[in-house]
Amino acid sequence: MGKKILSIALIFISIYLLISCNESEIGVFYGLSKEEKVKNYALPDHCTSESMIKTGGYLYVAASSIYKKQAEGGELDWHKIKSPSGYHNVTEMGLANDTIFILAYDSDDAKPYLFSGTGDGTWEKKDTSAIEKTISRMRVANNTIFITDREGHLYYSNDDGASFTQDTSLTDSKLFSTSTGNFDMVYGGGSYYLNAQYKLYRGNPGGWTEFTPTHDGKIWKDKEDVFTRLYYDEDDDRLYTADNAGYIYAVDSPSGASGTSWVKSDHHARSGMGLQGLIVLRIPTSNGSTRTLLVAGSGINAGHGYYIVDNPRTSERKYLDPEPPRNRDYTTIISDYYDYNAFNISKAAINSFFIDEYADGTSFDFYALTYGYGVWKNTNKGGYERAWNQE
Amino acid sequence: MKNLNKKLILLLALLVLISGSLFAASDDDDEDTYVESFSLGDQMFFINGGVFIPLFFFDRSLDVMETNLTLGGTGSLCWQVFLTNHLSLGGELGGMFALSPNRRVLYMIPLTVKATYWFRFYPFEIPISLGLGGNLSILEEAAHIDFIAKPAVGFYWNFNEEWAFGANVTYWFVPQIYSGSGKVQSSHSMFGNFMDVSLSVLFRF
Numbered sequence: 001m002g003k004k005i006l007s008i009a010l011i012f013i014s015i016y017l018l019i020s021c022n023e024s025e026i027g028v029f030y031g032l033s034k035e036e037k038v039k040n041y042a043l044p045d046h047c048t049s050e051s052m053i054k055t056g057g058y059l060y061v062a063a064s065s066i067y068k069k070q071a072e073g074g075e076l077d078w079h080k081i082k083s084p085s086g087y088h089n090v091t092e093m094g095l096a097n098d099t100i101f102i103l104a105y106d107s108d109d110a111k112p113y114l115f116s117g118t119g120d121g122t123w124e125k126k127d128t129s130a131i132e133k134t135i136s137r138m139r140v141a142n143n144t145i146f147i148t149d150r151e152g153h154l155y156y157s158n159d160d161g162a163s164f165t166q167d168t169s170l171t172d173s174k175l176f177s178t179s180t181g182n183f184d185m186v187y188g189g190g191s192y193y194l195n196a197q198y199k200l201y202r203g204n205p206g207g208w209t210e211f212t213p214t215h216d217g218k219i220w221k222d223k224e225d226v227f228t229r230l231y232y233d234e235d236d237d238r239l240y241t242a243d244n245a246g247y248i249y250a251v252d253s254p255s256g257a258s259g260t261s262w263v264k265s266d267h268h269a270r271s272g273m274g275l276q277g278l279i280v281l282r283i284p285t286s287n288g289s290t291r292t293l294l295v296a297g298s299g300i301n302a303g304h305g306y307y308i309v310d311n312p313r314t315s316e317r318k319y320l321d322p323e324p325p326r327n328r329d330y331t332t333i334i335s336d337y338y339d340y341n342a343f344n345i346s347k348a349a350i351n352s353f354f355i356d357e358y359a360d361g362t363s364f365d366f367y368a369l370t371y372g373y374g375v376w377k378n379t380n381k382g383g384y385e386r387a388w389n390q391e
Numbered sequence: 392m393k394n395l396n397k398k399l400i401l402l403l404a405l406l407v408l409i410s411g412s413l414f415a416a417s418d419d420d421d422e423d424t425y426v427e428s429f430s431l432g433d434q435m436f437f438i439n440g441g442v443f444i445p446l447f448f449f450d451r452s453l454d455v456m457e458t459n460l461t462l463g464g465t466g467s468l469c470w471q472v473f474l475t476n477h478l479s480l481g482g483e484l485g486g487m488f489a490l491s492p493n494r495r496v497l498y499m500i501p502l503t504v505k506a507t508y509w510f511r512f513y514p515f516e517i518p519i520s521l522g523l524g525g526n527l528s529i530l531e532e533a534a535h536i537d538f539i540a541k542p543a544v545g546f547y548w549n550f551n552e553e554w555a556f557g558a559n560v561t562y563w564f565v566p567q568i569y570s571g572s573g574k575v576q577s578s579h580s581m582f583g584n585f586m587d588v589s590l591s592v593l594f595r596f
Contacts, residue, residue: 027579028497028528028535029567033448033456037492 041377042078043067043391049369051093052354053100059356060119061367061375062093062102068119072358073365073379078391082121087113094140099160101126101145103138114138114147116161126161142187144205154196156205169206170196186239188232191255193239195230200241202254213241213249213262228299229352231278242296244274274299275307279353281366283386297350297368305346306368345388348373367391429473434596435481437469439559441589443487448581458583460497463489465587471507479507483522483541487587491530501526501539501563516547516555526565528583535575537583540564547593555593562586 047063054060059071065088067078083090087104092112094101100119103112112135115123128135133149140146145157147164155164184195194201194208201208212227226244232254233240239254248265251257277297282290298304348370356365368376368388375391443463448456464487471481485501503524510517519542526539541564547557563585571577 026533027567027569027575027581028530028533029448029458029565029581029583030579031530031533032459032491032497033581035459035491035493035495 038390039076041069041076041389041391042080043375045374045390046372047374048091048351048371049375050091050351052352052367052369052375053093053095054354054356055095055098055100056119058119060093060100061369062090063369063375064089064091066090066093066102071356072363081119082123084113084115084123084125087115092138094138094145096140096143096145097160101138101140101161103135111135114145114161128161128164130164130166131155137183139183139185141185141192144187144192146185146205148183154194158205165205167205167208169203169208170201182226182228184228184230186230186232188234188239189237189253189255193230193232193254195227195241197226200227200230202257211251211254211257211259211261213251213264214259226274228274228276229278231280233280235282236280240278240280240294242275242278244299246275246299248275248278248294248296277306277350277352277368279355279366281355281364284362295353297348297353297370299349303347303349303371303373305348306350345370345373345376345390348376429476429479429595431472431474433473435469435471435473435479436594436596437467437471437483437591439469439485439589439591440464440466441559441587443489444586444588445489446584446586448583450581451578456581458489458585459492460489463487463497465589467501467589469505471505477509477511479509481505481507482524487585495531498529499526499563499565500529501541503539503541505541514549516545516549516557518545518547519543520545526563528565528567535567535569537565537567545591547591553595555595557591557593559589559591560586561589 043061043063049061049063052059052061054071057071057074058068060066060068061078066081066083068081069075069078084102084104086107088107089105090102092103098118099116102115102117102123104115104123105112114126114128114135116126117123128147131147131149131153133151133153136148136150138145138147143158143160145161145164147155147157149155154167154170156167157164182195182197186193191202192204194203199210199212202211203209228242228244231240232238237253239251239257241249243249249262251262254261275296276299277295279295281293281295283293284290293308296307298306345368348368349372351369351371354367354369356367358364363380365377365379368378370376376388377391378386378388381387441464443465445458445460445463448458450456465485466487467483467485469481469483471479473479481504483501483503483505485499485503487497487499489497491497501522501524503522505520505522507518507520510519522539522541522543524539526537528535528537541561543559543561545557545559547555549555563583565583565585566580567583568580569575569577
């Protein structure tokens with residue numbers, strides 16, 4: 001009898017110890033005492049969104065439908081505006097010369113088409129007959145509209161979508177393997193930067209130079225070597241990219257860079273987890289300094305929220321300083337402050353981030369656009385504390 | 392005065408008669424009634440279930456804070472052995488759940504050594520107990536083991552010599568201490584105060 005009781009007790013104690021090994025950064029009771037009900041600002045909680053723009057004092061987000069609200073905290077609730085009649089599922093959006101461009105799917109043939117508008121709910125379908133195959137993705141950078149088709153071809157328009165030209169200057173005729181392949185385009189420092197999934201290019205439409213980071217063999221085991229996103233940090237004239245193995249790459253003065261100029265992070269995100277959205281934030285802190293943080297969202301194959309990369313720099317090999325990017329579940333971007341409402345975003349795959357900078361030059365909100373977990377806003381809560389809220 | 396004396400005598404006589412009949416009835420009942428008496432080795436098993444009531448937290452500065460939890464559910468299994476007629480000792484494995492404002496579920500699983508002193512007023516019993524042990528708190532990915540103290544008082548009605556039914560009110564005191572050496576700052580230490588009200592089935596063997 002005594003031995004049985006002892007055995008049972010030991011089993012329970014073992015289970016206790018086993019379970020208790022998993023510990024977050026927040027005390028259980030402490031977190032509960034701080035938790036507030038997440039407010040909802042009219043965007044669907046489980047929408048997928050990739051694109052947000054700011055124009056005319058308003059923010060616009062493509063989250064299947066199109067929503068707008070006043071920027072810079074002018075209003076909290078989003079308002080749905082009309083999508084093109086007969087079209088639905090707007091997932092991509094860009095801004096060129098104060099005109100909004102969207103890709104919306106035809107309800108009949110389920111293919112995406114390009115529209116332009118000014119945000120009042122009226123849309124003009126653009127003539128994309130020059131694009132021979134079905135449109136796949138869209139990016140707008142430096143007022144140039146870039147379209148890829150499902151055959152992996154790249155097209156661009158410098159006249160607000162009035163006409164498109166196929167870009168035949170790329171060394172490979174087919175750069176984008178599937179309809180959902182990674183494709184990204186940013187502009188900065190007088191150059192465009194193109195992520196063509198397997199290769200990176202810099203230059204201009206019609207004149208590209210490959211500068212893919214040098215890496216050893218496969219980035220991630222037997223998976224394809226895929227670069228996910230680009231982010232250009234104007235203040236440091238630095239370009240970042242990430243891959244599906246969870247590594248981050250950075251290059252200074254990228255307009256003149258080569259493939260060997262890149263610095264690859266020594267560490268990578270949680271095993272098997274690719275990174276996707278990237279953004280650099282400069283955040284004032286209570287001691288008067290400014291912290292520069294690179295925030296990297298986890299990719300669709302993982303869904304672990306976002307990583308904070310502290311003090312990114314390329315002057316040393318270890319610019320992921322000094323630890324591997326840590327999973328900051330539940331936390332805001334500053335480790336001093338915790339956000340108890342961020343538990344949902346900590347599970348999300350993040351497509352991209354967007355900064356809404358205020359006119360005062362220092363304040364900002366930034367948004368995380370997720371795959372199936374809605375849109376999240378990180379804003380100042382007073383003092384130096386920041387917090388997430390689902391939109 | 393005479394009338395008053397007569398009335399008193401009648402009243403006394405009536406009381407004697409009534410009490411005599413009561414005692415007689417009591418004696419009859421005693422023939423069919425099991426007299427509670429326990430000795431070392433007699434055992435009991437309880438199944439409890441009820442409502443979990445979050446009360447408050449306080450921190451090391453004794454500042455009181457809301458738990459932000461809903462009413463929850465609780466249940467436990469308890470085994471005890473009598474050491475004397477009035478004192479029993481055993482163990483209890485419990486569990487509770489309650490929801491946070493964002494529908495996150497807090498689970499707590501206390502495992503305690505429990506001592507009980509039994510006051511008896513046949514056919515009722517009032518056990519006063521104290522459980523001391525460990526408590527596993529789980530909130531999504533966060534988990535922590537803490538000390539727990541569970542003082543309780545109950546009220547039971549004996550259905551027969553084996554079965555009894557009752558209710559308990561139990562206080563849960565959970566000091567959740569973080570040393571600061573791990574991931575969690577020491578300033579996150581909090582003292583949890585909760586209560587449960589449960590119905591109970593007791594089986595003696």
